[in-house]
Amino acid sequence: MAVVALWVVMVVAWCSGRAQQILSPNGQLTQHNSAANRFLSLFSVVRFKNSECVGEGGLTGICYTNQDCSIGGGTSSGDCADGFGVCCVTRVGCGETSSNNCSYVESPGYPSTFDYPLTCTHTVTFAPDVCQIRMDVERVELTPPTNAGNCEDDTLTFSQDRKWTSVCGTTTASHFYLDVDPSVSSSLTLTFITSSTTFPRRWRIKLCQIGCDQLSMxxxxxxxxxxxxxxxxxxxxxxxxxxxxxxxxxxxxxxxxxxxxxxxxxxxxxxxxxxxxxxxxxxxxxxxxxxxxxxxxxxxxxxxxxxxxxxxxxxxxxxxxxxxxxxxxxxxxxxxxxxxxxxx
Incomplete structure (x- = not known):
């Protein structure tokens, strides 16, 4: 888990108003104006972990600086770390990418449903020390499988890991893990493909990155x-x-x-x-x-x-x-x- 360090710098000039005699290298006494050259610098470091936080609407966010949140594709949703950080909630729509530790991938207009053909990709990128992605499924509603359990009308597939050939049907309040290999690819893409079959579709899945040395693996x-x-x-x-x-x-x-x-x-x-x-x-x-x-x-x-x-x-x-x-x-x-x- 990364740690953010903020440097707070205060420079205070100490003006004594008196000249000071200094012995030079050649042994001569010279005058030195301490009012112009004497400074005291104080450095204060604020550190906080990129830990989970609860943003507006109850969505899980990660505590980042406002700048890091924006770079990763998230938005500020309240304060954290005693006001030094923001609770960064990341919602990834179709065709979008996020590098933040936790992100929500959502169907168009979620929680409303849609009923039309669509190819929708959500991508998360990760560092070389990430080995797993945990998927917390709030809701996935796609057309049901055939009687043989095959997904033919709608499909959800994953670019890394092959535990599931494809996913369809209805799943709520469950979780799954994907093993990822940064040496193969530093990103994971979820691809939803929906057909012209009439059906009310929607999805929201939280994706959280897990480091190779974390106990939660x-x-x-x-x-x-x-x-x-x-x-x-x-x-x-x-x-x-x-x-x-x-x-x-x-x-x-x-x-x-x-x-x-x-x-x-x-x-x-x-x-x-x-x-x-x-x-x-x-x-x-x-x-x-x-x-x-x-x-x-x-x-x-x-x-x-x-x-x-x-x-x-x-x-x-x-x-x-x-x-x-x-x-x-x-x-x-x-x-x-x-x-x-x-x-x-």
Missing amino acids: APTGCGQYYTTASGSIKGWNHEGIYLSGQNYAICVRKELDHCSTTYLDNQQFMFMPMCGDTFEYPFPVISNPSRSVACNTAITLISAMPLTMPLEGPHYFYLTTTTDTTNDHSSSFNLNYLFTQNPC
Whole structure:
């Protein structure tokens, strides 16, 4: 995290009004007017971190100087750092770019919807010490996928990382991580393509950069990373069927002094993808024989939800779905769980 330093300089002239005798190098005494040549300079340094702040309208901003905020493409939204900085909120529209630590990418006229064909790119640039981008999805509303989970009318794609071939459908109040490699490219572009199909579309996603040495980094390969004792695990298009072309881990960190986790379905049935796709749990869920990898066939669950399982370390779930157009996802549900870690 960068630190801003402001130099406040005060120069004070000290005029004594008296001449002063100074011994010169040749041994002669000379007169020196201290009123013209004697100064006292005081330097004061104000430092503050580029930490998160809350701007107008409840949007998350970053504390910058007003100049740095403008250079990165943001706008001032209140003060921070005792008035030495501004809460810089960055909203990136179609075709725009930002270099600020956190930015919001938004559809035209958000929160209003639109209904017309569009190709819209949002780009964020980052420094060589950035390894991840966290995406906090406030709302993405695009046309739903086909019954095979493929995005054909509307798509969201990412220029770096391939955890998701493309995204569509409706997703709210969820988060995802993208692994980025500055040696490949120092920017990440989100591309939304909408079709002529009639549908009310809109989106807003907060993108925050994570440095390679920050503790908030998710383990490599984790498309979602949960660092609280309770929460909701929701995939893309969680209000509909699950998408094809996914390959990522869902990682739940073990919190201090917690020894088990209870998982509860936030829908009618436990999530089981269609065969040809796999979802691996961090514990056995199927008997005869006992295993943790399952697909939607005639299976016998060890136990119905809620499931309470020991927690000796992080829990990792693995989701892999193909782009097979014949695999009908409409008879399956999507990833949508509640979890609570229980104290020891």
